[in-house]
Amino acid sequence: MLLAALAAASLLSCNKEDVAAPSDKTAIGFHSKDVWTKALVSDANDLKGEGFAVYAKGTFSGTEDTYYFNRDVNWSTVDGVAGWNYDDLEYWLPTCTYDFRAYYPAEFPATINQEDFSFSEFELAPQYEEQQDILVASEQRATADIETQGRNVAFSFTHLLSYLNVTLKVEQDYRDEVQTDEEGNEMLDEEGKPITIRVPFNIIDANIKAIAFTGVTKTADYNGTWTNHTSTISIGDNMETPVAVTPEGVGFFDEGLLAIPQTINSGDVMLFILADIVLPTGGTKPMEWNLRIPAITWAPNTKYHYTAVLTADFSIEFEEPKVEGWQQEQMSGIVIIR
Numbered sequence: 001m002l003l004a005a006l007a008a009a010s011l012l013s014c015n016k017e018d019v020a021a022p023s024d025k026t027a028i029g030f031h032s033k034d035v036w037t038k039a040l041v042s043d044a045n046d047l048k049g050e051g052f053a054v055y056a057k058g059t060f061s062g063t064e065d066t067y068y069f070n071r072d073v074n075w076s077t078v079d080g081v082a083g084w085n086y087d088d089l090e091y092w093l094p095t096c097t098y099d100f101r102a103y104y105p106a107e108f109p110a111t112i113n114q115e116d117f118s119f120s121e122f123e124l125a126p127q128y129e130e131q132q133d134i135l136v137a138s139e140q141r142a143t144a145d146i147e148t149q150g151r152n153v154a155f156s157f158t159h160l161l162s163y164l165n166v167t168l169k170v171e172q173d174y175r176d177e178v179q180t181d182e183e184g185n186e187m188l189d190e191e192g193k194p195i196t197i198r199v200p201f202n203i204i205d206a207n208i209k210a211i212a213f214t215g216v217t218k219t220a221d222y223n224g225t226w227t228n229h230t231s232t233i234s235i236g237d238n239m240e241t242p243v244a245v246t247p248e249g250v251g252f253f254d255e256g257l258l259a260i261p262q263t264i265n266s267g268d269v270m271l272f273i274l275a276d277i278v279l280p281t282g283g284t285k286p287m288e289w290n291l292r293i294p295a296i297t298w299a300p301n302t303k304y305h306y307t308a309v310l311t312a313d314f315s316i317e318f319e320e321p322k323v324e325g326w327q328q329e330q331m332s333g334i335v336i337i338r
Contacts, residue, residue: 012310030103035071050073052135053106054086058096067096070114072106085166094143102137102155107286112221118223124216124260128237131258134160160222162261162298165253166211167307168202168316179277204310205278206287208243213293215269217260226261226300234272235259242276247311261300269293271306291315296321308334 051074058067071086078085097254098261101117109132110122117136124170125131137155178194179187218233222228235257243250275282291308298304 005102019072024144024183050093051075051106052102052104053108055103057115058098060093060094061097064101067098069266069274073102080299082160094144097143100137100140100142102157104135104157105132116223118221120221120228121219122260123219124233124235124258126233126235128257130237131235133258134191136160139218157243159301160261161258163303164213164298164301165251165254165257165303165305167251168208168211168245168273168310169249170206170310171245171309171312204255204312204314206244206275206310207243207278207284208235208239208250208252208273209277209286210238210272210274211233212255212272213259213269214272217262220260220262229260229262236272245275249307256303259298263297263336264293264295266295267292271308273308277314287314294321 017019032304051072053072058069059065060067061259069090073084075082076085077083101114103112103117108119110119112119124135133137135157138156140153140155142153160315177197179197181187189195212234213230213236214233214234217229217325218231220230221228237253237257243252271289271293273291275287277287278284293306296304303324305324308316310316
């Protein structure tokens with residue numbers, strides 16, 4: 001794992017008019033550690049383009065005074081230096097203890113309580129291209145004597161949703177094929193028999209037109225765990241151009257179809273597939289399948305890879321799903337961890 005040394009944004013201090021900023025005016029900032037991410041937030045450029053939100057609650061030693069801060073942080077260049085910045089710079093105060101939280105996206109798609117990062121009525125988008133990744137950083141407590149580089153607070157983000165993708169394969173067989181010369185004439189052996197070679201062919205030629213998981217949770221609340229799962233929807237995609245299935249396998253949702261974490265009983269969620277079957281006589285025939293997803297719990301920050309094989313009798317068989325931690329990729333921005 002690579003360490004990303006990131007120039008930090010200067011961020012926050014207490015907003016009390018009766019408390020002066022320290023004489024050295026050391027700004028509160030943020031920096032990243034190890035950088036891990038997922039495809040929908042594919043690299044730092046995605047976050048740099050959208051930014052993230054920082055919330056803090058501060059208390060003053062020996063008083064009942066409370067300080068609150070809420071800012072959007074964006075990647076920008078200030079005085080020739082690129083980094084995470086925000087408007088109206090604030091500073092560390094020696095008597096203030098801060099509890100920091102951060103989340104992405106800043107324009108959060110649910111009603112959020114920033115103090116404990118709980119939110120209600122999060123609604124999952126059904127279309128692959130419209131889905132929104134959700135990242136949250138665990139609470140970080142800090143004071144003015146923080147020992148991090150440049151007095152910056154380090155955030156480590158994690159994904160709150162589950163990641164799904166699908167690979168479809170088709171069974172393959174072999175047949176003898178007569179070899180021909182450049183003029184199209186059959187090639188013969190010494191005994192005058194046609195020369196043949198074994199060549200692979202697909203048992204079925206299928207072009208996928210749509211694929212979706214049906215019966216997944218549409219709306220839920222979050223308070224450290226996902227609760228109050230209500231209603232269901234289908235999530236997936238329609239293909240602008242049908243995709244031909246191959247024996248090697250064709251991947252769908254390689255950048256991650258997002259789902260609200262949930263426990264699934266067998267048959268609760270189905271994998272719907274719509275395809276055109278290429279007929280030996282020419283032309284195509286539409287066909288659809290509804291496949292039971294085996295019982296499983298989709299956990300936050302976890303990938304689930306489903307593989308299915310189209311067989312000679314037009315059935316589709318599931319292979320054992322592969323489950324793994326979220327894909328790790330280096331990015332020069334915020335920390336995102338498994």
